[in-house]
Amino acid sequence: MKFTASLCLAIAVATGALAEGADLVIAPPAEGSVSKQVGLEAWARIYEVASHPRCANCHTGPSDRPMWSGPTYGKARPHGMNIRAGESRIGAESLLCSTCHTTKAEDWENANEMPHAAPRVAMGWALAPVEAHWFGRTSEEICAQLRDPDLNGGRDVLEIAEHLGHDLILHWAWAPGGGREPAPYSLQEHVDDILIWGVAGYPCPDT
């Protein structure tokens, strides 16, 4: 989980789809400059994001049922209409996510204004991989998953940050529209926290 020279790298991810409308900057702190305590504080904010309904609802682990939860949904419940994402995680076995969650143009910023409509982004809608199980899980459990390359898609911290920059479906969490509560902080602040946490050595609350 160590990274060295690449830490000096600052990457500007050019994307017009950022919730903030600005380019995402991936600029990790210098190696050794972040204490474990600061890393844990960053992790606490990361957990607020990961456990937020805009993120966790589609990180349901072994279940192939996306969830509907959050302040505008009342009691948490599985996605209506008996939706099953299947092993494909895109519903290819029965009803494709894309049947309702259509793919929009990147520069169409107000595509999700209508309440209760199916959200759409500039890429295919999908449930997160089984390994990325966040819904209903504790801070310790999600932290252990996210720092384990066997469970996080083989990514180091820079690659996690880049994933956040490139995967447009994640950006939707900060601009969900339709009266839905967005994920806390901003995409840039979340990426900054990821980098702080990584440079601090990926500390988790139980370690």
Added chain:
Amino acid sequence: MRLTVNGTEYEVDVTPDMPLLWVLRDELNITGPKYGCGIAQCGACTVHVDGLAVRSCQLAIGDLAGGEVTTIEGLAQPNSLHAVQEAWIEHQVAQCGYCQSGQIMQAASFLDLNPTPTDEDIDTAMSANLCRCGTYPRIRAAIHAAAKKLQEA
């Protein structure tokens, strides 16, 4: 803006964010796809884009990206109905009929994905198509029958 519907190419003068359903019904007078809810909750507007079921109320015409649209009017061959349409008639599925074009288009696309579905498979695929008349048992029976027809074809 150009689009191809049921094999015919059209040119329409509309804004890119107009839903495909609006284009079909109001610009092209293709009224088989129905307006039910406008928010992908009912399935009455279902059409195919490149063979896959899509809620046409949710797809902006500007996002069609050259996809070929098929509506219920274009599902059959010139001299024969689609197997799902035949099964629908044989099982007398429709009551008021408002949701049926969406149901048939969804079922036809589903059988391409899963040619030998179980009852549970059908319920999973078709639960997002609502029928206020409650024809669900006959929908399920007709899909089984259509699957058999397609297997034997």
